Amino acid sequence: MADLSTNDEAVAAALDAPVGRGEPILQVRGLKKHFPLTQGILFKKQVGAVKAVDGVSFDLYQGETLGIVGESGCGKSTVAKLLMNLERATAGEVFYKGQDITKLSGRALKAVRRNIQMVFQDPYTSLNPRMTVGDIIGEPFDIHPEVAPKGDRRRKVQELLDVVGLNPEYINRYPHQFSGGQRQRIGIARGLALNPEIIICDEPVSALDVSVQAQVINLMEKLQDEFNLSYVFIAHDLSIVRHISDRVGVMYLGKMAEIGTDEQIYEHPTHPYTQALLSAVPVPDPEARAHRERIILTGDVPSPANPPSGCSFRTRCWKAQDKCATEVPVLAVPQRFQGEDTPAAHFSACHFAEEKQVVPAG
């Protein structure tokens, strides 16, 4: 791959090739991001590293939504930045149509950017306050003039506004004249402008009011069907992730703890962290609070600058044994479920994986 990436033309040609539905469009392998901790003013000396992302692997299939959940500090937002090439990975690869995009730069990277776009969490800081809505949504066309001829741009911007459910006449207004939900629609329109194949959504609705969240979620599902998009949907809200995702990955302290289809994760979780996470989610049904088993974890998430040895979850895990402190569990189908045809047979990084139903049957 490395020699190919130097050849911009070849890369650009490869990127235009379509990917069939259900085939992997993005393959992430052993992705790592360590932020160095330094001391000194002019001559900096590295004294350690925050292991924000520490070896994450997954596939994104064409047309699907992959949810990534985890608590703050688990590295899920850093994964988003790495996939977008906004941060340089310390190690690992992200293959998009066979190209390792973490090694790309210049024109080849710009070509990839057309196909992978992002929707940000905070609709208040993700839009430049000094630009009009028309300028914001039209900027992708300024950067990639080949997508739309100049005379066509205003019409394109108005079409995009219409697609995300905003009045096309708002083109000359500024972001602060809109509410949070409307701003997020503007952000989505900007992401759609270049007609990308993949959209990375980093907590796209968590800053919005409850009654507006549903509007935006519905819009995103509709757009996925219409434009044949693949989503990586990063969120801390497990209910929303369940609603929108086809497959779900659970992250803890920079690593993937468990990954599977939404049914496998939500109804047949085998990793104790996933089980605790799910059991802690408040269910908006007071009837459920009586007959619900809750696993209350003790303590806090350890610092990613100094993660525990072995399994990083062991300090809060009720199943932890000596083995957990010495051996790092691999993300694979646990031995006891191998070859079995049960929903519990999915990737789970736990030495003592076992099924436990924590979500009340709906």
Add this chain to the structure above:
Amino acid sequence: MSITDKTAAVPAPRGGDHTGPLLEVKDLHVEFHTRDGVAKAVNGVNYSVNAGETLAVLGESGSGKSVTAQAVMGILDMPPGKIPQGEILFRGEDMLKMSEEERRKIRGRKIAMIFQDALSSLNPVLNVGYQLGEMFRVHHGMSKKDAKVKAIELMDKVKIPAAKARVNDYPHQFSGGMRQRIMIAMALALEPDLIIADEPTTALDVTVQAQVMDLLAELQQEYNMGLILITHDLGVVADVADKIAVMYAGRIVEQAPVHELYKRPAHPYTRGLLDSIPRLDQKGQELYAIKGLPPNLLKVPTGCAFNPRCPKADDICRTEIPALVPVTEQDGADLPGRKSACHFWKETIHG
């Protein structure tokens, strides 16, 4: 009903010959005078809390839920805020008519508040032991040494591990969940009768959220305190509240015991909210979405403020403000504690 069960099991209300609710808010109005006009943040809110009871005030941003709490606590910025009318009765006495001195005696000692952002609510240059002990030094005139002992006791109470060792640590040395526990310890210090918690777990992770909510509920039982929980999260409310007041555009649109509300909402807004949140235990196809946007407080729609977004809206909704009226069964039987401010509540709950 759960409320009566619960109050019977706890010790009798402390301090006072006053019978009736611990706190009663009556017809409270709050407005803000801004450059662009008068924003009516609260427009006639009524609610009450008893000792040992948890009232959840549910609403979105701009619903007036936090402003109401700030008015109760007496920490509203005035100006630009203004309370043109209303009463806030604490043990039967109107706090709005009290002198600043009298109110200060109630604040912290009788009514305490927990905020969403614990880091900005704690003083970063003082250690937590000092900040916790301050309550005892100021209000009880304790010595520095005794106050520190008390501080450690409190930290144990809110289950901060190794309290003795950590009493001299500074706020930034604690994690988010631990800081929120310190905030709770501070609110508890003087054993208040009422705690107002404004989105106490919103900034926390799910696993920590559960710990903190559990702690709060446990302490409330132990001290038989009233608790006003202000939140936008229907899930958190379902887990801890006894009764709920749903606010929209500065009014309470529905009031009900918690089980009732989730089973049979009597206001289209409540119903819309319940239908629009995705459920962990269900995988639906398309979410129900309340159309439109939350109202602009400078230009609240005429009539029922929810009418532009309401699927049931009719002519009367655009002209007449619906009163918060008691809700009854189909045969007219009483539904204690239930009220709705909708012209069509009958159709909403029974239809």
Add this chain to the structure above:
Amino acid sequence: MPDVTKTATAVEDAVATPSVDASAPAAKQEKARSLWGDAWADLRRNPYFIVSSILIALLLLVSAWPTLFTSASPTAGDLVHHFLSKPELSKVGSPEWLGYDQQGRSVYARLIHGTRASVTVGVAVTAIVTILGGVLGMIAGYFGGWVDALLSRLTDVFFGIPFLLGSMVVLQAFVERTVWVVVFALAFLGWTQITRVMRGAVITVKQADYVHAAKALGAGTVRILFRHILPNAMAPVIVVATIALGGYISAEATLSFLGLGLAAPTVSWGVDISAGVAQIRVAPHVLLWPSIMLSLTVLAFIMLGEAVRNALDPKLR
């Protein structure tokens, strides 16, 4: 995006239709109000802004066309008739209005003609300092790493030199001290303040999501710097520069007063204040009028800076 049109009407259910959007009618009248537009609306109603901008406009007019205000020469003295004559306050605008100095020159004429030196120094130093400091601050803040470390330490070194003392030393190197030499001396040490402010602002703006969004779209460094970072980082720089402008004018006066800045025959307030001190008992008016002008000018710029700060401060919105 060829398939956009067919979906155009498909999203009506979840949409904020115009009838629902409470702010729609109002938006019609106040269409396209940018943040600067908002700030302007705020400023127009601020009495401090009105007073200070009228004062500044007047100053600029005086320094551009001094002869519009007086026909008397600032350098022609008449010791026989006018030696230290007292002001005749009723004769507004005439040469004798504010009295005469120790060389029989009209104080009013010198005041008018001295404006140009002060305003030139203030504006020129501010312009140089803003451009130089702005560019350095932007580079340090945006690129970070060793570039930032190097520039920041350099800034610290210059910042450590006492401003007036340093300017005096620089001025010593010149035999002839024209307005432009004073400008150079002040700008030589003045750029650090703007550099620091700009660097801080750029570092804050750099982390905003809209900058990440532009990068994610493939925007180049130039576009990111000039379209996204600069417009959003400029507000604090403008405020600091406006306030500093007043400071540079008073620094020029101080240097001239000490005999290190401008000197006769250049006409400047500082020169006049310096000369007036000798006559403070006999003819205080020679000292008084240039001092008042200087204070008013400095005050006007500080007031303008404060007004702009309040208008741009997003926390007050």
